[in-house]
Amino acid sequence: MSQIEIKELLNESRFPSGWKLVSVLIYTPVGLLLVILRLIVCLHLWLLATILPDCQSLRSILNRGLAFVFGIIVKVNQDSEKRDEQARIVIANNISALDDFVLATAANTVTPSLSNLPDSLSNALGLQKMDMSSKDNLVTEIKQFLANSKINIALQPEFSATNSHKALLKFNTWPFTIESTIQPIVLQAKRPEFVDIQLTSIASTWWTDVMWFMFAPYTIFTVKFLKIKRNTDADVLVRDVEKEIADSLKIETSQHTVSDKTEYEKRYVIEKLQNRGPQNQSVSSSQIVASIEMQRMARQVSEVLPLVPHNVILRDLLKTRNVDVTITNILDGIVTYTPEPAPTTASSSSSRSKPLVSTPMTSITSTTALTFQERKAKMIAEAREKYIKKHGLKDC
Known part of the structure; x- marks a missing residue:
């Protein structure tokens, strides 16, 4: 062959x-x-x-x-x-x-x-x-x-x-x-x-x-x-x-x-668009704006789901054009991926500097007792609250 x-x-x-x-x-x-x-x-x-x-x-x-x-x-x-x-x-x-x-x-x-x-x-x-x-x-x-x-x-x-x-x-x-x-x-x-x-x-x-x-x-x-x-x-x-x-x-x-x-x-079509020259500056500009917006949405998803690879998030956002829908697709297993390794530098140093704190058994029980839909809703709500505080938004 x-x-x-x-x-x-x-x-x-x-x-x-x-x-x-x-x-x-x-x-x-x-x-x-x-x-x-x-x-x-x-x-x-x-x-x-x-x-x-x-x-x-x-x-x-x-x-x-x-x-x-x-x-x-x-x-x-x-x-x-x-x-x-x-x-x-x-x-x-x-x-x-x-x-x-x-x-x-x-x-x-x-x-x-x-x-x-x-x-x-x-x-x-x-x-x-x-x-x-x-x-x-x-x-x-x-x-x-x-x-x-x-x-x-x-x-x-x-x-x-x-x-x-x-x-x-x-x-x-x-x-x-x-x-x-x-x-x-x-x-x-x-x-x-x-x-x-x-x-x-x-x-x-x-x-x-x-x-x-x-x-x-x-x-x-x-x-x-x-x-x-x-x-x-x-x-x-x-x-x-x-x-x-x-x-x-x-x-x-x-x-x-x-x-x-x-x-x-897909690559062939993208290369053709890029090689059309200055006569399509308006098309190129709109594509750049769309790309910036897509990256912004991808960062929002990453804040909620930090272990999901960036390219996986972008690929689904190109289909859905919606942050919440992409988050739901990932949580529901519609979008499959291999989790990225969690960063070890900051976490390891902080773990050495802080004493280990035991997690109350009641907290573990309450978390596992939640249904899948409840855990998903809780995760999204916490991520939104975090995002609003980070960017100083009000009345959201």
Whole structure:
């Protein structure tokens, strides 16, 4: 396994260079007309799925309509194995926002989702609403679904799309704990030479990827079924399937995970903003002000919870924008962290200079007798009182 950088797994730009870029510009008016037409068709399909009752004929109509809307053509590789129905779980690499639709068309599968679409439209897209609040809940629901349905489940353990040119993201193990028999599927896609637009790019959103599907005249997906893999050891099975798919694509496996990709995309966006130059001074100024305010809020949280690392506090504040909510998240265990070591210099010297004072047993009993919510409320109240006295605030 070679050392491949995470950026090699992603497309920095969606657009080609040279004469191919010129041809894209020439094609643009046609592409925009196609987008408008396909959006109109998409609206009609939505209305059909909402008004008409769910049935097989409606799902067939929706499937064909969606194939036109997205401009997707699905083909099975000539060297492909046959679809083996013994494997209820199929595993595929992730290359686009519409892989679920492709897998549903080629392998009669659905992919777990949080979507609230009408049943017929959701099924036509290859999605199945399931409880995704936790991994254990999802695994349980998938097993129940397989027991009560003839439709198979498709999972993509990379959990994020890559270009599949250099290497795969490291597969997550939990999809392989559902069943011991897996059929790997290899997905590849291409667009016409004169509109050679990439399926995805760094930090792109799913809806922008879908819009470019509508812009392109068509996208050909090639599906290749591999021989089924069996192993009761999920840790062994995941690596076997990962290597099998990588070998079929003639690329490598990697140690990069979806978290590494997310972090790289964040850094990439920040660097882009910083390198825009003086023309964005107003944006930079607002970012500096926001950063100062965020640091002030982080200090307030640190005064209440001094053992929580500063970067952990900042990360949650970026989501909540609220000191009290962040404190509650940390106390409730929603935010996990490794406590920082308590400062020893001042505390140790003070402990040597002062005699040890025994803590009354009644105080310990009263503290432990408090419920979790009471301790949390008491801690917050004491911290607020301390903060008000420190800054000389009144009427708070």
